[in-house]
Amino acid sequence: RNFKEKLWWVPVIPGYPILGNALEFRDSTKTLERMNHYMLKYQGLCCFTLLFRPLILISDAKFCEWLLSSTTILTKSKDYQFLYNWLEGGMLISTGSEWRKSRKILTPAFHFAILEQFVEVFEKPTAIFLDCLRKQMHNEAINVHPLIVNYTLDIICQTAMGVDLKVQKESQNDYVAAVDAMCKTVVERAFNPLKSFDITYRLSPDYYREMRNVKLLHSVSNAVIDKRRKEMESEKDNVEIVNDDGTKRKMAFLDLLLKSRDEHGQPLSQEFIRREVDTFMFAGHDTTASAISFIFFCLANHPDEQNQVLSEIKEVLGEGQKITYKELQEMRYLEMVIKESLRLYPSVPFYSRQTTEDVLYEDGKVIPQGITLIVSSYAIHRNPHVYDQPGKFIPSRFLNLESKPFTYLPFSAGPRNCIGQKFAMLLIKFALINVLSNFEILPSNPSCEVVLSAESVLKARNGVNIRLKSRT
Numbered sequence: 001r002n003f004k005e006k007l008w009w010v011p012v013i014p015g016y017p018i019l020g021n022a023l024e025f026r027d028s029t030k031t032l033e034r035m036n037h038y039m040l041k042y043q044g045l046c047c048f049t050l051l052f053r054p055l056i057l058i059s060d061a062k063f064c065e066w067l068l069s070s071t072t073i074l075t076k077s078k079d080y081q082f083l084y085n086w087l088e089g090g091m092l093i094s095t096g097s098e099w100r101k102s103r104k105i106l107t108p109a110f111h112f113a114i115l116e117q118f119v120e121v122f123e124k125p126t127a128i129f130l131d132c133l134r135k136q137m138h139n140e141a142i143n144v145h146p147l148i149v150n151y152t153l154d155i156i157c158q159t160a161m162g163v164d165l166k167v168q169k170e171s172q173n174d175y176v177a178a179v180d181a182m183c184k185t186v187v188e189r190a191f192n193p194l195k196s197f198d199i200t201y202r203l204s205p206d207y208y209r210e211m212r213n214v215k216l217l218h219s220v221s222n223a224v225i226d227k228r229r230k231e232m233e234s235e236k237d238n239v240e241i242v243n244d245d246g247t248k249r250k251m252a253f254l255d256l257l258l259k260s261r262d263e264h265g266q267p268l269s270q271e272f273i274r275r276e277v278d279t280f281m282f283a284g285h286d287t288t289a290s291a292i293s294f295i296f297f298c299l300a301n302h303p304d305e306q307n308q309v310l311s312e313i314k315e316v317l318g319e320g321q322k323i324t325y326k327e328l329q330e331m332r333y334l335e336m337v338i339k340e341s342l343r344l345y346p347s348v349p350f351y352s353r354q355t356t357e358d359v360l361y362e363d364g365k366v367i368p369q370g371i372t373l374i375v376s377s378y379a380i381h382r383n384p385h386v387y388d389q390p391g392k393f394i395p396s397r398f399l400n401l402e403s404k405p406f407t408y409l410p411f412s413a414g415p416r417n418c419i420g421q422k423f424a425m426l427l428i429k430f431a432l433i434n435v436l437s438n439f440e441i442l443p444s445n446p447s448c449e450v451v452l453s454a455e456s457v458l459k460a461r462n463g464v465n466i467r468l469k470s471r472t
């Protein structure tokens with residue numbers, strides 16, 4: 001009752017006694033459209049409950065700005081704790097001084113000088129990816145998502161971690177299957193009150209399955225760290241290196257972690273490094289794979305846009321020119337295509353915070369302690385008051401769109417925004433240029449819509465199906 005009194009100013013979605021609105025949100029393929037519906041009905045702000053747990057759902061730009069810019073409401077909601085067994089206290093779920101420490105150590109790993117070096121590293125895994133696509137050309141309906149997941153995982157391992165897991169060369173990868181299972185578990189536990197309590201969950205077979213997956217995931221990340229540690233030892237101090245102009249070369253993600261010292265001058269612990277490696281392997285590959293998959297889908301269904309991107313590629317690159325960081329920055333139309341696809345299909349369709357004390361929003365409007373605040377980027381991006389024909393794929397809208405703050409949030413915003421945003425944009429552009437130069441992307445035969453499923457990262461329940469035709 002206490003929180004209901006304090007939240008007098010937030011409209012409430014009617015629900016059932018005890019269960020609240022749990023039944024409405026239990027199917028992950030309905031969650032996003034439900035959120036969208038309520039955001040339109042209640043004009044961007046409303047409250048609902050899951051069992052006795054109160055949550056505020058937000059798409060209102062002013063409220064999003066207040067929340068995401070806050071330097072005090074930085075704690076992620078308790079749903080992120082469902083990732084704890086795997087990610088432990090990694091940057092995505094940590095809070096307070098632990099989070100600040102991670103963010104400070106790892107921000108230099110995304111400096112443009114590092115990203116610039118990565119473009120060359122993208123080449124080999126991309127060539128393997130093109131081969132994988134070529135093998136599927138006879139297929140009338142290729143579900144590209146699993147191929148793209150393997151590709152982005154290979155890329156993140158080779159760039160950030162400096163190791164080659166050769167995921168694309170294996171037909172079945174246990175690591176990828178375990179990540180997939182973990183993503184599903186998190187959303188199931190967040191929206192299914194029966195699975196959300198630790199006491200009951202630990203008695204269920206799901207818990208034992210999760211523990212098996214966590215063991216496997218940790219063994220892979222430990223192996224990645226040990227391999228790189230040994231390589232660095234054998235290279236002695238050659239990794240501490242200078243550029244041609246004598247300046248100190250910036251170190252990539254894992255090298256930075258292995259070389260960093262804490263406030264007492266001690267090396268970072270294996271546990272600290274492992275949870276950041278786990279966090280970045282997860283946060284880096286699954287989100288980017290979702291983005292690339294949905295861009296394929298959008299381009300397959302919009303041949304004019306595809307041709308426009310192809311013309312830009314020819315104009316910027318000319319004949320057979322090598323792709324460098326500079327050219328990637330010049331691809332303006334391609335950038336609009338990526339932005340528009342992320343508007344319709346944001347890889348992280350909602351994210352949330354938790355209040356740790358009563359906070360004043362404005363004019364006597366208080367948000368009580370312990371409330372979960374969910375920002376629905378999916379609903380924000382489909383708001384007809386902001387976007388004309390919001391359901392349509394129109395990349396050129398970004399040419400003229402009057403930029404209204406906090407109405408486009410695929411990478412979140414503020415102090416806890418996505419640290420890997422520039423890396424992701426670079427990789428997506430590189431992948432698309434290579435694919436579009438080699439293949440025409442077509443709708444599958446028979447054509448097939450995507451059934452969106454909110455599984456911490458946005459997925460298509462029925463796969464992302466397309467067809468490919470060689471351009472050569």
Ligand code: HEM
Nearest residue numbers: 092283284287288291347348351410411412416418420424
């Ligand atoms: C298209 C690709 C991507 C999208 C759409 C995306 C989106 C997001 C979003 C919305 C958040 C905020 C989540 C929250 O508040 O809970 C986030 C956080 C984060 N992202 Fe990304 N991301 C992408 C790629 C990447 C990549 C490539 C990396 C790393 C290599 C990465 C690493 C992270 C990390 C570590 C955080 C947590 C930051 C913090 O809490 O301080 N992401 N991302």
